Amino acid sequence: MLKTVVTLFRGKAYEAEERLADRHALAILDQQMRDAALAVERAKKTLALASAQDKAEERKLDATRAQIAEIETRAVAALKAGREDLARKAAENIADLESDATAAEKARALFSVEIKSLERHLRDQSARLAELERGRRIARAAEAVRVARRGRLEEAPCGQSTLSEAEATLARLRERQAEACAAEAALDDLDARDKAQDLNAVLADAGFGPPVKPRAADVLARLKEKAGAA
Structure with a gap:
């Protein structure tokens, strides 16, 4: 023994x-x-x-x-x-x-x-x-x-990252950056649309072109027209 x-x-x-x-x-x-x-x-x-x-x-x-x-x-x-x-x-x-x-x-x-x-x-x-x-x-x-290549063949030592992990981190970072860029672009587009609508409303109120949104005076005129027809 x-x-x-x-x-x-x-x-x-x-x-x-x-x-x-x-x-x-x-x-x-x-x-x-x-x-x-x-x-x-x-x-x-x-x-x-x-x-x-x-x-x-x-x-x-x-x-x-x-x-x-x-x-x-x-x-x-x-x-x-x-x-x-x-x-x-x-x-x-x-x-x-x-x-x-x-x-x-x-x-x-x-x-x-x-x-x-x-x-x-x-x-x-x-x-x-x-x-x-x-x-x-x-x-x-x-x-x-x-x-x-350690991450593909064997486990990395405790606390030490592998190349694959770094690539995954970079991919997530790029994805977040792309999302942020898309959000910024959408906000810029909305701001541009709001500015265009405001300008169209000013021009319509001045008598240039059809109104952008319904006006109370137009609605009242339409109601009077309907009342007269009745």
Whole structure:
């Protein structure tokens, strides 16, 4: 029973970890790429340091060889002059310098191998980092599209509106604006009609054209006419 509970707990923890990783995948990717970029920078600095040390060994080797050549020239001159004692001291010095030169050559050989390895590693890491950067841009664009379409595929987070909801709000707003415009137009039309009727009434009262609405004098005349006929 205990083993089952432990297994269940581990399964739930794994699911929670997976959900957290999925929810924050872009943030995790960003941090991982920052870490990778720092590693590439460290590799560049290591390569630069190795190259500088190799150059230093090269200069040291060149100086040692030049010193050996100079001492050999002087030692030969000493032998020609019968100063074997000086030539022997020169030979001892040359032997020490040749040991230094051999050590420098070995160091340069090691640096050469290390530098080539670092250069291959740096090219590989830089290429992979560039590919990751392209992939991240694509992932960000895809995530933006997914968020924009979230209302169609999944429920939006609490408090966050979807694109469809925004479109519905805009449609309602436009409908209300259209109704308001129609009402304003109707009021303007009524005002225009009232003004026209008032003007027609003034003109009719002045004797121009038929009356706009029944007048008491006209009604009285009609009544008198009917009474006379009776």
